[in-house]
Amino acid sequence: MRIDVISIFPDYLAPLSLSLVGKAAQSGLLELAVHDLRSWTTDRHRTVDDTPFGGGAGMVMRPDVWGAALDDVLQPGGTLIVPTPSGETFTQRVAESLVIESQLVFACGRYEGIDARVAERHRQGGGTVREMSIGDYVLNGGEVASLVMIEAVARLLPGVIGNPASLVEESHGEAGLLEYPVYTKPPSWAGLDAPEVLLSGHHAKIVRWRRDRAIERTLDRRPDMIEALDPTTLDKADLAL
Numbered sequence: 254m255r256i257d258v259i260s261i262f263p264d265y266l267a268p269l270s271l272s273l274v275g276k277a278a279q280s281g282l283l284e285l286a287v288h289d290l291r292s293w294t295t296d297r298h299r300t301v302d303d304t305p306f307g308g309g310a311g312m313v314m315r316p317d318v319w320g321a322a323l324d325d326v327l328q329p330g331g332t333l334i335v336p337t338p339s340g341e342t343f344t345q346r347v348a349e350s351l352v353i354e355s356q357l358v359f360a361c362g363r364y365e366g367i368d369a370r371v372a373e374r375h376r377q378g379g380g381t382v383r384e385m386s387i388g389d390y391v392l393n394g395g396e397v398a399s400l401v402m403i404e405a406v407a408r409l410l411p412g413v414i415g416n417p418a419s420l421v422e423e424s425h426g427e428a429g430l431l432e433y434p435v436y437t438k439p440p441s442w443a444g445l446d447a448p449e450v451l452l453s454g455h456h457a458k459i460v461r462w463r464r465d466r467a468i469e470r471t472l473d474r475r476p477d478m479i480e481a482l483d484p485t486t487l488d489k490a491d492l493a494l
């Protein structure tokens with residue numbers, strides 16, 4: 254997979270060179286490139302924005318500059334990801350749908366966003382555009398959202414996470430439940446003991462305890478996820494909780 258990010262603040266994407274995503278790029282598991290949108294400006298002030306048609310506060314990012322950048326960066330079959338507060342919600346399922354793509358190009362807007370014709374032109378050219386939001390709050394631009402989405406997608410690539418088994422159990426994973434609480438040494442700390450069952454070595458009891466805690470936590474914090482569960486997910490022992 255290749256991931257390109259275009260931004261007027263390319264340094265905002267520096268964290269991509271760190272940790273697992275950085276290692277994946279270094280090892281060739283992932284091709285990663287960050288581009289400065291201003292490289293495609295043609296005026297001496299390197300202008301990327303202008304006043305909005307129809308009036309209103311703020312500025313809008315120009316289609317011509319974005320169009321020139323995407324002409325150079327997007328490859329045939331590449332998917333354009335446009336972070337925006339008005340996008341579809343980015344979820345684990347969306348991450349799973351993106352990890353199979355050959356190229357993802359993240360267009361990081363600023364100001365009041367990018368001229369709508371940029372996405373429209375890519376769609377009219379037969380390309381895929383996903384306008385995505387990472388949550389119901391307002392950021393100042395698309396860079397932070399791109400970091401979130403890139404990490405969520407990149408960690409699903411084979412070989413990026415050391416232990417693939419950990420991808421199976423995770424919150425928002427296949428079970429559709431939040432993750433159970435985790436503990437490690439020392440067994441007693443600050444007058445608090447780790448649950449005895451986890452130290453018992455009794456695998457079946459540990460599995461049951463973890464599932465019970467995951468269901469309790471999901472009911473308490475994300476009842477919407479319980480509603481969305483496949484009816485066969487919860488068994489009689491679960492419903493007794």
Ligand SMILES: N#Cc1c(-c2ccc3ccn(Cc4ccccn4)c3c2)n[nH]c1N
Binds near residue numbers: 336337338363367398
């Ligand atoms: N993903 C995501 C986002 C964003 C986001 C993403 C890109 C841009 C480009 C400009 N702005 C500022 C802005 C503020 C108000 C109305 C329009 N635009 C962005 C905000 N906010 N919240 C999310 N979950």
